[in-house]
Amino acid sequence: MTVPRRIVIFGITSAIAEATARLLATRGDALFVVGRNELLVEAIAADLGTRGAAGVTFACTDLTRCDEHAQLFERAIAALGGLDAVLIAHGVLPGQAACEAHYQAFLEQFNVNALSVISLATHAANYLAAQRSGTLAVLSSVAGDRGRSGNFAYGSAKAAVSTFMEGLGGRLHRCGVRVVTLKPGFVATPMTAHLPRNALWVQPKQIAPAIVSAIDSARGSVYLPWFWRPILFVVRHIPEPLFVRLRF
Numbered sequence: 600m601t602v603p604r605r606i607v608i609f610g611i612t613s614a615i616a617e618a619t620a621r622l623l624a625t626r627g628d629a630l631f632v633v634g635r636n637e638l639l640v641e642a643i644a645a646d647l648g649t650r651g652a653a654g655v656t657f658a659c660t661d662l663t664r665c666d667e668h669a670q671l672f673e674r675a676i677a678a679l680g681g682l683d684a685v686l687i688a689h690g691v692l693p694g695q696a697a698c699e700a701h702y703q704a705f706l707e708q709f710n711v712n713a714l715s716v717i718s719l720a721t722h723a724a725n726y727l728a729a730q731r732s733g734t735l736a737v738l739s740s741v742a743g744d745r746g747r748s749g750n751f752a753y754g755s756a757k758a759a760v761s762t763f764m765e766g767l768g769g770r771l772h773r774c775g776v777r778v779v780t781l782k783p784g785f786v787a788t789p790m791t792a793h794l795p796r797n798a799l800w801v802q803p804k805q806i807a808p809a810i811v812s813a814i815d816s817a818r819g820s821v822y823l824p825w826f827w828r829p830i831l832f833v834v835r836h837i838p839e840p841l842f843v844r845l846r847f
Contacts, residue, residue, distance in 0.1 A: 603653035604628045605679035606814070607672075609662060609719055610689025612639050614788035615738065618803035619686065619810045624652035631656045631675040634689075654679075662689050663710050665718040672722050684734040684814050685723040687716055692790045698752035705752050712756035717763050724767055727776045735771070736779040736814050737764050741822065744782070744831045749847055761820070768819060779813045783823040784830075 606623060610616050611632035620630060624647040632647070634640040637659040644657040656678040660667055676682050693708035720737055727733035742750055743757030761780050768778035785791070785800040806823040813821045822828040837845070 604683045605631075605681050606684045606686065607631045607633070607675045607679070607682060607723075608686045608688065609633045610687065610738075611643055611657070612636055613688045613690070613738075614790075614803040615783065615786060615806065615810070616686065616688035617643055618807035619688075620647055621650055622807050622811045623814075624648075624650040624655070627651055627653050629653040629655075629679055631658070631678050633658045633660065633662070633671060633675075635659060635661050662719070663715045665715055668718050668722050672726060676726070682726060682730075682733060684736065685719075685727070686736045686738075686810075686814065687719050687723070688738040689715070690738065690790075693752055695750050695752050708752060709756045709759075712753065713759040716760050720764065720767060724771055724776070724778075728771055728774045731775045734777045734779065734814055735767070736781055736810070738781045738783070739764065741782050741784045741827050741831055745835055745842075747847055748843075748845070765820075772818075777816075777818050779817045780820045781810060781813060781823060782820055782827065782831075784827040786823075 606628050608616055608620055608630060611620060612634040620632060623630060630647060630652050632640065632644055632655065640657050640659050644655045648655045658671060658674060660671065690712045691708055693704065698705040698708065716737060720735060723735050727735060737760060739761045740757040742754040743761045746754055746758070761782070764778055764780040771778050783806055786806065787796070787800050787802055801824055809821065809823055822831065
């Protein structure tokens with residue numbers, strides 16, 4: 600008989616996180632899910648319970664309140680009776696023009712997309728390192744691989760997360776803890792509903808199985824879908840004099 604894994608998901612109202620949580624629930628994992636919208640979080644938790652989760656507990660908070668993160672982890676560990684994996688998946692997509700015009704707009708999105716994520720990852724890392732096992736998975740983005748003129752505000756936050764996670768992976772490797780940086784490309788979610796679509800776009804349910812697989816066994820960076828790895832390899836190696844002329 601398979602023992603249910605005890606997993607915390609931060610940002611459960613994210614379409615990607617919800618699609619992933621559904622798969623985890625279906626296989627019988629125990630979940631502690633966190634989001635900001637109480638009605639939506641409660642509805643998602645109820646749905647996960649009907650899908651076969653060993654147990655679902657939830658908490659509602661603004662994850663930019665980093666001073667509450669330690670207490671959140673204490674609640675999660677108490678509710679689950681321990682902790683096997685953490686998925687951090689919250690974030691916002693800011694307006695690039697607004698961030699260029701006003702530093703405060705940039706700072707607000709950076710606080711959500713980078714600083715609050717790093718705070719949660721630090722708490723998770725310290726707990727998992729102490730028990731010398733577990734998985735820490737964080738949702739970053741292909742946008743963080745290189746600073747493109749069209750979205751470098753968002754990209755800079757994701758670059759900070761990716762770099763932090765890369766270093767954290769080195770720190771935790773000796774402790775037996777796996778660190779995974781998830782890098783999705785274009786995903787059709789409510790957050791991206793205003794953007795034009797092309798053949799590279801996918802639905803959250805299309806990448807959710809790869810996220811579950813990454814939580815189970817991966818280390819390092821995982822591109823979602825896989826074809827973004829060769830695409831970003833090319834993008835990272837475009838010479839700077841040419842790259843700065845591109846408009847994307």
